[in-house]
Structures are given as C-alpha cells and as structure tokens.
Amino acid sequence: MNKQNLFLLLLPFLLFSCSTGKKSLQKGNYYQAITQAVERLKSKPDNEKALTVVKEGYPMAMEWSQEELDLALSSNSAFKWEQAINTMHQVNRLSELIRSTPAARKIISNPKTYTSELNMAYEKAAEERYQAGIHFIEQNTREAARTAFNHFQKADQLIPGYENVLQEMETAKEMATYKVIVEAATVQSRTYKLSSEFFYNQVFEFLNNKYPERSFVNFYSPQQAERFQIQHPDFIVQMEFFDFSVGNVVRNEKEEQLTKRIKVETKDTTRVTYTTYKAKLKTFSDKVISGGRLNYRIIDFNTDNLLRDNLIPGSFTWENRYAIFVGDEEALSDEQFALTKNKTLPLPPHQDLFIEFTRPIYERLSSDLDQFFRRYR
Template identity: 25%
Template sequence: MLQRGQYDRAIDKASEKLMKKPDNGKELAVLKEAYELANTFDQERIDFLELEGLEESWVEIYLLYEEMNIRQNKVRRLPSQVRSQFTFVNYDQKIVDSKAAAADVSYRRGEEFLAAGDKLSARQAYNEFEQADLIYPGYRDVVQKMAEAEIAGRNNALFLIENNSGMVVPEFFDSEIKKVTLKELNTLWLNIDTYENESIDYDHFVILNITDISFSPETIERRTFTESREIQDGMRYQLDDNGNVMKDSTGTDIRVPNMITVSAEITETVQLKSAVVGGSLNVYDLRTDQLVKTDNIGVEAVFRHRFGEYSGDRRALSEELQAVMRGREVPFPANEEMMMDAAELLKDRSKAIVARNRRVLES
C-alpha cells in the first residue's frame, strides 16, 4: 500500500498492527513514512490552492485540513511508545478559518443565484446554501435562505377536473376524485394541489378532461352445465383377479378407498352492469400557455353478481360453486353508485399518469 501511494490505507493497516504489537519496528517504519508522505502531499496541495487564491478552493482546503486532523488523531490513539515517535500539530484554527471561508463562499454564491430571480437559479442557490450548511451547520441564516430558495425554485401544479361528456354528474363525483393523494408525488421541486391555493401562482394545470360517460344496460345471463368429480365414498375390499379378497402379510383383509363419480346439473345466473368513463389527462404549462403533455385515460367499473341453483349431488360442486349456489338475486346498482366506483378507478389511474409526468411538471 505504501509503495502504491495508498498512504491512508497503509496508515490504517500499520496502526491496526501496532495497536496489538507496539514494538513492531517494521510496521512503525511504514506508519512513519506513510504519515509523513500523506501530510506532505496534503500540505503542498493546500499551499498551492492558497497561492492560487480562488474562492471556490476554500472547500477543498477545509476538507484537506480535516483529513490531516483525522489522520493525526488515528496516531494519537496508538500506545505511548508509538505516539512518542511523532510530532503533532494543532489544526483547530486552520480548520475553523477554512471552514468559515468555505461556508461563506457557498453562502455568497447562493445569494447571487437567488438574486437572479428564476427557478433554475433558485435551485442552484439551494444547493449552495445546503453546501454551506453541511460545512458549517447553523452558519448565519443559511437555514432560512435554504427555505427561501426552496420556495422560489419549486414548481406548483393544480389538478382540475373538466366534464365535457355532455352528461351531468353528481357533485360527489368531482369531490371523490379530488381525494386522490397526489401530495405523495411531491418532491423538493414540485408541489401538486388538488384544491386551489389563492396565494400560489401555478406553473402547470393538470386537467382531467372527461369526454365520455356511458352505462351498459342491466343484463342477466344464464347458462346450464354439468359438473362431475371423483370422490371417496367409504372403503371397499381389494379383490384379486379371481374376485377373492386380498390379504396383507399379517392375514388381514386389505381395504382401499371406494372412489365414485358424482354429478350435478347447475344453472348459473350472472347479473352484469358497467360504467365507462373516458377522456384524457392534459398538462398545460401556464408560463407559455402550451399543452405540453396529454395521455388518454379510461376506466370501466363493472358490477358482476353470480348466483344459481343445482340438481344432483352437491358433492360434485367446488367450493366456489357452492358459494355461488348460496347466493340470491340482488338489485342492480344505480348509475350514481357505478359513478362512485368509476371515480375510485379514476383516482388510481390519474395518480399513475401524474407520477409518470413528474419530470415534466418539475421542469
């Protein structure tokens, strides 16, 4: 590791061995050389950056001082006979000064980006303020500045419903669809409302445009069929080819399951009704007044109820058919109920489409 220039790895490995065996001269030599070379390279890099005088270099300078301090603390934890071979430096002031300078550079760059007034610059400002806060937690009012940049850089979208189907829908239909949990799709740079907030200037409208609402007739379908299955009906004696009862090795008569085939004739009735709602989900960019994305959307809510009767052996029926045979005819749901079922499906479908278009809404 030392020969390959992996000085910090060499320091870690040598320190591990010296912690167990402080008098290991070979490992001590490796530690001393790796420690000196690592610090020399870091200090030369710091000297160059300070000579170059670029503001953005303060972050790297701070990180280099931190690395040198961490390296030094590793050696300080070793047994005294090893520690005594090293001279230690107090980096505290260097770290504090470079840390403040690095945070200040990011803070001022953030202010410049934020002053530009556009969303992309505000997002860059947020990154700079976040960097300043990571380097120097609580630096000045950086947390407040991050909040300002987040608000300034965020896109806001409003989810709306338009009924262009020519059919009057009940009030609950709109309110039920607007219960869709689009807030779960929000990101740092995107907020989606389902009800208008008058204090927000929206960047996008997401419009669920309903163009078709239709209901199928209430239909009843019947079919008659036969079910058969093989079942066990008690036990019987096993016979040989001559018709005699077979015996086992103890002389006991051999008995086997008696399998028979049973059948039942079934008349199944199915009640059917459906509601279809179709249209499109359209994304409008209000800054350019352009339709930027459109997706077709359609759902079908289906009412399907099965019941019936049978004649013959009940044992021929599967568990599913037995449950169907216990059913009875029920009233068909009203159109309003079918609309409620369709609204539930529309919520899920709308959410899935909005999730796919999240990048469009963020840009």
C-alpha cells in the same frame, strides 16, 4: 450464508487488517499506508513492518497534506476552502487513530491536529458558498435561483444559520419553484349523481408525496392557491370525466344436467359396482359493467399553450355468481357446490362502481403526471 461466501465477504477486511501498509507507502498512498499500519498495530503492537511504516510514513503524510493545503489555497479554484477542510479532516482522522493506538502513539507522541485552523476554514468556506449564492440569485432567473439555493444550502450545512442564509434560501426557493394548480375533476352527467372527490384526493396526495414541499415543483388546490395568493402559477392541470356509463347490468342463466358415476367398494373383489348420481344445476351470473374516460389537460398559464391533452380509458366489471340445484349433491363438483352457497346480492351503488372504474385511470394518470413534471423538480 455458507462458509465460503462468508469468507469472500470478509476477505477485503481481513486483507486490510493484516496489511502493514508497506505497499501503500511505496505507492505514495500515505494516508492509506498509515491507517493500515496503525490498524495492524492494534492487534500486533510489536509488528516491525507496521512500526516502520508509521515512523517513516507519518512525516511524509504531513508534508503531503501541507502541500495540498498550500496548492488549494493559492489557487483560484472555486470553493478552495472546502478542499482545505477535506485535507484537514483527513489529518485529524489520522491523529485520532494514532492517539487511540498505544503502539503508534509511542512513535508519534504529538500527532498534528487542526482546530482553530479548521474553524477558520469553515468560516471561509461558508462565505464562499454564500457569496456564490448571492451572485446567482442576482441573475433573477429560475435556473440561477435553483443554483443559488444549492449554494445557500451548502453554506448552511457548513455553518448552520450563517449570516442570513436561511432567508436567502427561502427567497431562492420561491424564485426557483414551479407552482401548479390542480383543479378538481369534473363529472358532467344528467343521469348519475356522482362525486369525483375520492379520485381528486388520490391524485393530489400522490403529487404531494412525489413532489414534497422541499422540491422545486409544488402543487396546490384552487383553495390553497387562493389562500396563498398565487395569482400567476406556472401550470394548470384540468381533469374531466365524460363518455361514461355506470351500472349496465347483464344477467345470464345456464341450466345443465349433471351425472357422475362413483365406484363403490364392496367385499366382493371380483365385481366392480358403480353408483350413479344425478342433479339439475342452474347457474346465474349477474354482471355490472362500468366504464368511461378521463380527459386531462396541462396548460402553461403564462402562454396559455396546451402542453398535454390526453384521454385515459377505464373500466370495471362487478360480478356475482350463484347457483341452485335439485337432485344428488354428489353429482356436483366442489366448485359447483360452492356456487350453491352464494346468494343473490344487491347491485353496488353507482358511486362505488364509479370509484372502481377510476382506479386504473388513476394509475395511468399518476404515471403521466410524474413523467411530465419530473423534468422540473
């Protein structure tokens, strides 16, 4: 980072630290004014403007904060005690700043600090959130349960373990969460003995990472659904591989005559001498082409409606190229010579080829499933 960019980065901090807060005070930004002035006094304790801002501005800030508290607590607005908490914390931050700055403390020897009032405000705020959660959970709908969960969670943040909020959070989470059973991907084939377990585990792991237990969409295998006694899920995801082939072998051979003339350096600079190299190169290419399609379906368990019924194609080509030659090695290019170092390889097992052609299918499927379920989380 050059000096100019560093200066631009530090400029807002420098301006703030050099300000005495006078302009902020004139605009009625009391907290900002006091903060700027006190920060200035940390580096220059005898700054007259900063001392004046603290002396004149602090009483105004305290008067303003009391008005804010009175307005908030006398109103009928929801969660007014959280507004009060924010104001009290603002006052306490100013108090801490002043008490840690000797020059400011000489002017304001006993800055206002909320302690017992703040504790009471937390109790009131937690109760507000708790009662709001009870109100919504009693509506007995999924959306209301999600709102209730958020209120209970906020109550627990204000006062951890308030009343029986943890139990209520668990109840609301259970009511709000969509439950999805992901069935194994079947493979119907008389020709191949293949397992889709690797593919299924990939999909299942993706969904559980994308939608962890704390989200409002939870995924279960059929075995997990039985263990947790989930008899009425919201959605069923079904997958089936079909119309596929694994291990179609294509072999190609190519023979060519190679000639290369190379200039030879001699002591006689008046003559140009060339050496000609010749070789016969035979190149082999073994390809194994695999491919197929996955049909995935998303079913609404309660209505039996088919919400998604899509086909995703996938393919994979395994290739091994090698070559042999007779004649002069110098006639070959570097690439051709490298092919002569390759050997004939055994064809990959059908199961490995099956896994490979499902990889692009997995990429598309995971994107589709995320697009469908993200609206519910």
